[in-house]
Amino acid sequence: MSLQLPKRFRRAAYGVALGSSLLLLGACSAEDKAQADRWAMPANSPGTEQAVYIADLWKWSWVAALATGIVVWALIFYASWRYRRRSESDVPVQTRYNLPLEIFYTIAPIMMVIVFFYWTVVTQDTVLEEVDDPDHTIEVVGQQWSWTFNYSSDRDVTGGQVPYTSGTGSNIPTLVLPVDQIVEFKLSSPDVIHSFWIPGFLMKMDIIPGQVGEERNSFQVTPTEEGTFKGKCTELCGVSHSRMLFNVEVVSLAEYESYLQDLEAQGFVADEPLLGGEDARTQAGLDAALANEGGAE
Numbered sequence: 001m002s003l004q005l006p007k008r009f010r011r012a013a014y015g016v017a018l019g020s021s022l023l024l025l026g027a028c029s030a031e032d033k034a035q036a037d038r039w040a041m042p043a044n045s046p047g048t049e050q051a052v053y054i055a056d057l058w059k060w061s062w063v064a065a066l067a068t069g070i071v072v073w074a075l076i077f078y079a080s081w082r083y084r085r086r087s088e089s090d091v092p093v094q095t096r097y098n099l100p101l102e103i104f105y106t107i108a109p110i111m112m113v114i115v116f117f118y119w120t121v122v123t124q125d126t127v128l129e130e131v132d133d134p135d136h137t138i139e140v141v142g143q144q145w146s147w148t149f150n151y152s153s154d155r156d157v158t159g160g161q162v163p164y165t166s167g168t169g170s171n172i173p174t175l176v177l178p179v180d181q182i183v184e185f186k187l188s189s190p191d192v193i194h195s196f197w198i199p200g201f202l203m204k205m206d207i208i209p210g211q212v213g214e215e216r217n218s219f220q221v222t223p224t225e226e227g228t229f230k231g232k233c234t235e236l237c238g239v240s241h242s243r244m245l246f247n248v249e250v251v252s253l254a255e256y257e258s259y260l261q262d263l264e265a266q267g268f269v270a271d272e273p274l275l276g277g278e279d280a281r282t283q284a285g286l287d288a289a290l291a292n293e294g295g296a297e
């Protein structure tokens, strides 16, 4: 028995078969496999207790989207096969209105949006929960175009002064965090809106100039894995935005404290946290401009 399919249908079927085999063939490297395992989230994620909730939201959103996709694809293929044109002479039934169906496909997407929205809000509330007394508070300054990290709550480790580290466009700073400790970030900007993002923590938050003290945007993380992460500014903030990078090292508490003592030994301590403006160096152009003004370090 030979299958008599309309020419157009056969061509479409070949197209689908070719396309999906190309997709499958293209996706078999080890890196692609690892990426698929974490549902395309960044390497090293989720690196904190809070990020686990975000990874779960992402994963189940994919499951819901794929389940919806399977139903939709099945209906499309079924309808195009079942109601195909069978001969040159007869035209398939042309249905113009079907009220129940139209009500269904208006309500179904609204229901889906409500479900996604509900779980997004639940996850957001969980991730933004803050305890009153975090183990460490780090005052983060995003300035055009680098970062200053003030380890404000750890003055006791360094004889009463605030250890800090400050980067430049050509010297990427490192943020060191203790593993399994609750760390609060308080975000300040002396100039424009920046956004503090550690992709491996699946979390970013805007830094709004003008917010001071307790008004500042803040969030807490509990890193769960020692290791290295990348950080960046994710708000287009000016000409050198792309240079606003930093590294993150998650280490043991003992290593964290000895790092702070190293900062002290190198003179990177201040009486008060450096919150930008005149204190955090503005990086325009970058070191060259400072040198022109005779202000280079």
Ligand SMILES: [Cu+2]
Pocket: 142, 193, 194, 195, 233, 234, 235, 236, 237, 241, 244
């Ligand atoms: Cu920025």
